[in-house]
Structures are given as structure tokens and as C-alpha cells.
């Protein structure tokens with residue numbers, strides 16, 4: 001990979017040239033690092049100059065993602081760790097209690113878990129408890145959002161199901177059934193709202209035409225911002241199961 005050294009830091013970048021590309025596009029993400037897509041035959045030298053010119057911005061983005069990842073290299077289910085809930089890292093507190101069952105409560109800014117003493121270090125037990133709680137919460141919360149927005153948008157929908165897909169945030173079937181990903185509870189609430197509105201809008205337009213996006217934007221003017229959040233941070237919601 002080509003690299004460039006700026007302010008004592010090596011910036012590595014990957015170049016993808018295809019005949020389909022008409023413009024030069026530089027993106028930085030936590031997952032893929034620095035990527036440039038360019039038209040076929042575009043001179044390397046100019047790409048290099050572009051990276052040099054944009055170096056302060058690139059370094060800034062790389063630092064941002066490094067922080068985010070350092071904070072949470074992977075989901076860990078143990079006392080003192082943090083889990084992403086509604087777009088914020090929430091500390092996990094695990095305390096022993098006398099009962100022979102587990103309990104999880106979102107207590108203000110703390111995820112409070114009570115477990116039998118011999119289970120408090122068992123990550124599998126904590127994860128199961130968390131996932132069951134998340135599914136129940138998603139069922140209640142996301143269904144409520146669908147009802148709310150369906151009323152506002154004057155739409156009739158079918159069944160609402162909550163799934164735990166890895167890559168899909170939601171879908172709308174031809175007969176009006178809506179399915180939503182329970183991981184949306186980990187994203188900021190306004191991002192979850194956007195996905196709900198998106199799927200409901202498919203009841204009118206079963207495609208992604210300009211007409212479809214006009215409906216979405218009527219109820220969710222900042223939809224591009226929320227799409228960007230999902231593109232940039234969606235991978236953070238892929239907790240291990």
C-alpha cells in the first residue's frame with residue numbers, strides 16, 4: 001500500500017481505480033482506513049499530493065476512529081466494561097445477589113446486572129441476559145415507534161417482527177409486514193426512527209426512487225445524516241453472539 005509520512009505519522013492508503021469511476025473520492029473509516037477511488041489511469045502522483053493536502057483532516061478522522069475502537073475493541077460482558085446503548089457507551093455494573101436468577105436494569109446511565117455470586121464473572125451468562133433484555137426492549141420500543149409513525153404517515157402496516165440480523169436494519173414485505181433489527185436499540189434513537197420511517201415509506205413505494213426519498217424526507221429531514229451514522233458506525237453494533 002502506498003504511504004506518506006506527515007507530522008511523524010505514516011498514513012497508508014489504498015487506491016482503487018476502475019473504468020466506472022468518474023471522480024476521485026477519498027474516504028476514511030474505522031473498518032477500511034484510508035481509501036481512494038479514482039478513474040482508470042489517474043496519475044498516482046496527483047493522488048499522493050491529494051493525500052498530503054488532506055493530511056490534517058485524514059489524521060483527525062483516523063484519531064477519531066482509533067479512540068472509538070480503543071474504547072471498545074470488542075463487546076465484553078463483564079463488570080466495568082461499556083456497552084453501546086442508544087448511541088452512547090454505557091458502563092456495565094455486575095453485582096452479586098442472593099437470588100438464583102439474573103436481572104438487568106437500565107438505571108439512568110448504568111446498565112445494572114444482578115446475578116448469583118458464582119455467575120458474576122461468566123461472560124456467556126451476562127451476554128445471554130443482555131441479548132434477551134435487548135430483544136424484549138426492542139420488541140416494545142420499535143413496535144411503538146412503528147405505530148407512532150404509521151399514524152403520522154397515515155399508513156396501514158402488517159405484522160411487526162424483531163430480528164437479530166447481522167447486516168440488515170429493516171425490511172418491508174410486499175404484504176406490508178415490517179421487520180426490524182433489534183440492534184437498532186444500540187444506535188441513537190433518531191437513527192432508529194429513520195429506519196422505521198424508511199420501512200414505512202416502502203408501504204407507499206416499494207423501491208428507492210426519488211419519490212420514495214421524498215416521502216422519507218418529509219418525516220425525517222436529516223435522513224442523510226442518519227444514513228451516514230449507520231455507514232460509519234454500523235459495524236460497532238455487531239456485537240458477538
Ligand SMILES: [Zn+2]
Nearest residue numbers: 198202207208
Ligand atoms: Zn429500503
